[in-house]
Amino acid sequence: MNLTIKGRTLLTSTVNLWRYASTKPVEDIKKLVTNNKVVVFMKGVPEQPQCGFSNAVVQVLRMHGVPYDSHNVLVDDILRQGIKEYSNWPTIPQVFINGEFVGGCDIILQMHQSGDLIEELEKVGIRSALLDKNEEKKKDSKNK
Amino acid sequence: MNAFKRLNLWNVERCRMSTNKNPIESSITNKLQELKPVFLKVINESYMHNVPKDAETHFKVVIVSEDFQALPLIKRHRMVNDILKSELQGGVHALSIVAKTPDQWKDEEIEPSPNCRGGFGK
Numbered sequence: 001m002n003l004t005i006k007g008r009t010l011l012t013s014t015v016n017l018w019r020y021a022s023t024k025p026v027e028d029i030k031k032l033v034t035n036n037k038v039v040v041f042m043k044g045v046p047e048q049p050q051c052g053f054s055n056a057v058v059q060v061l062r063m064h065g066v067p068y069d070s071h072n073v074l075v076d077d078i079l080r081q082g083i084k085e086y087s088n089w090p091t092i093p094q095v096f097i098n099g100e101f102v103g104g105c106d107i108i109l110q111m112h113q114s115g116d117l118i119e120e121l122e123k124v125g126i127r128s129a130l131l132d133k134n135e136e137k138k139k140d141s142k143n144k
Numbered sequence: 145m146n147a148f149k150r151l152n153l154w155n156v157e158r159c160r161m162s163t164n165k166n167p168i169e170s171s172i173t174n175k176l177q178e179l180k181p182v183f184l185k186v187i188n189e190s191y192m193h194n195v196p197k198d199a200e201t202h203f204k205v206v207i208v209s210e211d212f213q214a215l216p217l218i219k220r221h222r223m224v225n226d227i228l229k230s231e232l233q234g235g236v237h238a239l240s241i242v243a244k245t246p247d248q249w250k251d252e253e254i255e256p257s258p259n260c261r262g263g264f265g266k
Contacts, residue, residue: 053238090225090232091239106241107217 024082033086034099037124038068041083042093046070053105054093060112065129066121098124168200168231175227176207182246183208189240202238208249217243 033039038061044050046058061068073080073092080092087094087101095102097120102108111117118128172186185206190199205224212220220243225232232239 053240088222090229091237101218103218103221107221110217 023085024078026086029079029082029086030099032069032071033096033101036067036069037098037126038066038121039096040068040070040093041073041079041096042070043072043074045072050074051092053091056105057093057095057108060108060117063112063130064117064121064126066126097121165198166200168234168236169203172203172205172228172231175231176205176224178227179207179209179211179223181207181209183249189238193238201235203236204240204242206242208244208246210246212243212245 040046040057040061042049042051042054042057044054046062049055049058058070071079071083073083083092083094084090087096089101089104091104093105095104095108102120103111108117111120118131121128166188169186169188173184176184176186183206187204187206188200189202189204191197193199193202195201207224211223215223221241224241224243225239228236228239
């Protein structure tokens with residue numbers, strides 16, 4: 001009798017431990033996504049992305065001159081799983097602005113093309129470097 | 145008898161495989177019918193990646209549906225992701241999505257050709 005109870009407690013604690021260990025706790029992820037205005041979960045690091053989709057996101061953010069936090073999911077399987085569950089989004093990369101999940105590569109690219117990205121960044125107080133470039137171009141063409 | 149049976153089973157298996165060469169691609173195509181697409185293209189882009197030949201790991205889906213009307217991009221993508229949940233949890237690990245309404249698709253199709261730059265009959 002005593003033995004079965006002991007066995008059961010052992011089992012539940014093991015299961016709980018496994019659950020805890022296999023995916024990142026929500027609070028931890030919340031801290032990560034709110035730590036900076038823009039946060040990216042990607043494969044590889046910005047200097048050396050290890051996936052074409054992650055690379056595309058990095059390039060777009062670089063064009064806009066956006067400072068951001070990046071997390072490499074390839075070196076952290078628990079984070080890789082945890083972030084997918086947190087945002088209910090099945091693929092990497094994932095971009096968060098102001099703690100809100102914005103989208104993956106396709107959405108960031110389309111927002112870049114439509115100009116929505118400039119607006120979204122402005123909302124959180126980031127001025128896109130592309131705006132400055134556009135102004136310079138205008139000045140140049142006036143001077144000519 | 146046993147050997148014959150095994151051979152027969154092997155043959156059946158081989159036939160089945162040859163008629164369904166791209167099981168994941170067809171399953172994606174079938175499942176997305178749920179959105180009543182007026183245009184649907186499922187492209188296997190796996191060959192562009194470092195995976196075995198004939199792999200079904202990387203896909204691009206171009207889908208045009210009335211159901212996307214008035215929905216932001218992220219919701220459209222979520223609809224597609226949800227429908228393809230089991231594929232994404234299985235072997236598919238990249239899914240690029242272009243989701244448009246018939247109106248947006250029309251715009252795309254009639255996009256003007258590049259302007260003539262005067263190289264002709266000046």
